[in-house]
Amino acid sequence: MKNLLLLIILYGISQAFAQRPDVSARCKEEMKKLSYFVGDWKGDAAIRNQSGVTTVTQTEHIEWKLDGLVLSIEGIGRKEGNSMFHAFALIHFDVTDSQFKFKSYVKEGFSTNAYFTVLA
Numbered sequence: 262m263k264n265l266l267l268l269i270i271l272y273g274i275s276q277a278f279a280q281r282p283d284v285s286a287r288c289k290e291e292m293k294k295l296s297y298f299v300g301d302w303k304g305d306a307a308i309r310n311q312s313g314v315t316t317v318t319q320t321e322h323i324e325w326k327l328d329g330l331v332l333s334i335e336g337i338g339r340k341e342g343n344s345m346f347h348a349f350a351l352i353h354f355d356v357t358d359s360q361f362k363f364k365s366y367v368k369e370g371f372s373t374n375a376y377f378t379v380l381a
Contacts, residue, residue: 284356285328285330287354287356288330288353288354288356289328289329289330291354291361292329292330292331292332292352292353292354293329294379295332295352295361295379298323298332298334299323299324299325299332300323301320301321301322301323302319302320302321302323303318303319303320303321304318304319305317305318305319306318306319306338306346308338308345308346315340315345316340317338317339317340317345317346318338318339318340319336319337319338319346320336320337320338320339321334321335321336322334322335322336323335326351330353330354331351331352331353332351332352332353333349333350333351334348334349334350334351334352335347335348335349335350336348336349344368346367346368347367347368348365348366348367348368349365349366350363350364350365350366351363351364352364358376360376360377360378361376361377361378361379362374362375362376363375363376363377
């Protein structure tokens with residue numbers, strides 16, 4: 262009985278995904294608007310917290326994932342060899358909302374969901 266129920270559930274899931282339209286072309290076209298971000302970046306940055314302002318050397322590694330559907334961003338800020346800031350983010354275009362979605366994570370365990378619009 263358990264096996265039959267599992268087969269029915271798996272079949273239903275596969276049919277639900279099989280009926281979804283392929284929107285990847287639209288997503289990729291929208292994501293191209295962010296292509297100028299791709300690359301490795303380095304420079305000085307300021308971190309502001311309760312202790313004040315700290316200047317760090319910031320590096321950013323930004324690359325395409327999933328054949329241009331997702332942009333991954335990893336930023337690390339170092340001072341005297343120590344990691345003072347470390348974050349990771351993913352950006353994708355959501356066709357349901359017609360918005361870019363941004364999900365970020367920091368080494369302290371927090372995360373943020375955001376959205377944005379690309380201006381001309």
